[in-house]
Amino acid sequence: MDVRQVSYFLAVAEHGGFSRAASALDVAQPTLSQSVRALERELGAELFHRVSHGLVLSYAGRAFVGPARQMLRGITAAREAVGSREPSSAVLDLVTVPVLAAYPGASLVGSFRRLKPDIVVRIDEPETDDGLHILVRNGHSELGLAHLPVPHLGLHVVELGVQELWLAFPPGTDVGPADAVPLARLHGADVLGVPRGSWQRDHVEQALREQGVRTRLVVEVAHREALVPLVLGGAGTAFVVRETAHAAASLGAVVRPVDPPLRQAYGLVHRPGPLSPAAGAFLAHARAACGAG
Template identity: 40%
Template sequence: MDLRLVEYFVSVVDHGSVTRAAQALYISQPSLSQAIRHLERQLDVQLFDRSGRQLTLTADGESFVGPARRILADLDHAREKVRSVRELVTGRLEISALSTLAVDPLPEMTSRFQRRHPGVLVSVLDPGSSAGVVGQVRRGQTELGLTELPLADDALRTRELWSQDIVIVLPPALAAGLPDPVPLDAVAGIPLVLEFSDIHGGARVHDALDRAIGHVAVECAHRQAVWELVRHGAGATFLPRRIAESEVSGVVVRSTTPLIRRSVGFVFRPGPLSPAAEAFMGVAEVMRAERANEPAPQRPDPPTTASKRRTPGRTRG
């Protein structure tokens, strides 16, 4: 049914005549009369009695007035919903993210987005691996995925944000016997604490690290527990530098040689994105520009006499 015809019908009822309704609708009277007859043919009923000098509703017309008003009210409500979503007054955005990226940079992105668009609900899922992020985006479970790049999936589109330095995070006792930076050749002899998904969910952190990893001492499904296990001396782990230096205390943070870096960014399906997704990636682009101007991380100074008891490397605590 053409909803425009329903609007015309209600206008004729409200104005009491085709002439006044046509004037209110800014259309000609013959065009409006023809539209009403077309609606009657679609409904297979006669809505108005035209036998007298005045246009009056038939019984079928009387019974259609209520449903017609509800149709138009629902239409107005739907239009308002669409407008609210388009203008980011309300809505919902689903994002998949790797666990480390859910620590940094996703919280800052989400906070900035929410300050601008507090009515939009952001729902974050953690599928446990890069493959899981890609799968959820491909199936339409989430609109955006925040993961490591590049992807092997050519059917999806990507937008790179920046690169992250991957560092080794060690208990002080374990770091004491290791050079700084830590050669990848030495990683095979270090007991490691890794997230369960890092081991069983596809590539761990980086191909070079995957080849270097030898002794996995603890597998753990919980990210925060991994950090606590490292702090208590169960082994070392690998984290992006920003997370290691801001979130984990009482540990030694060291680079590897060669330096390990990974690119991170968004993955999404081809086609237009929702206004919320476009706005969220706009926030990320601002952060990308800000981080591009950040000074490079400074290597710690060599131990001095005053600090000779400290473990070489950067200690958090």
């Protein structure tokens, strides 16, 4: 196994086929195919299933993505440590859930890219919020932007800030004075929600239970970016992060903070041990940008 084989495998996995990967790497497709097949022989496992519409990762292929990325990160770090002039592409693998990808993820990545334009940032999303920590632990992503606390998986945690949920009501809703809305006021209300297993859904339902409040879930939407358009369309009331609430207000929604406040800390998580130069730079940048010391 060599670096080129591993790089080619990841390119095929990320681009979904040999043709697109070959184009992105500017190599001949037969060369790429032969290299991946040689890697499969060396590992004794089929990494891809060849299907009619292209390629999909096999079980072994999915399991190999994390170690492969770790291998390339280690090689990049080793080259930088010895001052090697061998060209290497710096990649930051970050996994986060949609609600944190928007705030504060977008601003953090944007400001980081302005400082480090040579680093490519690859942002992944877990299938469920709980799956984020597994992707960090197995090396699929080097850093995770997650709500805290995290499960006890031996990960190192750097707290960055606190996220707060507000209420967004359809335009024209009479919610009284411009102050916080008691959760008790939502008893019997039509609300919009995201799927179970997400931080936002779990946090809201726990708070409602503690207040003895029962609502009617009238729309469950997997695409969380649709929450505000649904509120604006009059479908119901939604819990959204404060920054999204402010944006929704500019479009006509009625927004208010909640009493008691719904807040949860967030931060970056990573495996113990040294980070790659790209991940180390991002962690330092995030600390400074969020005032986390």
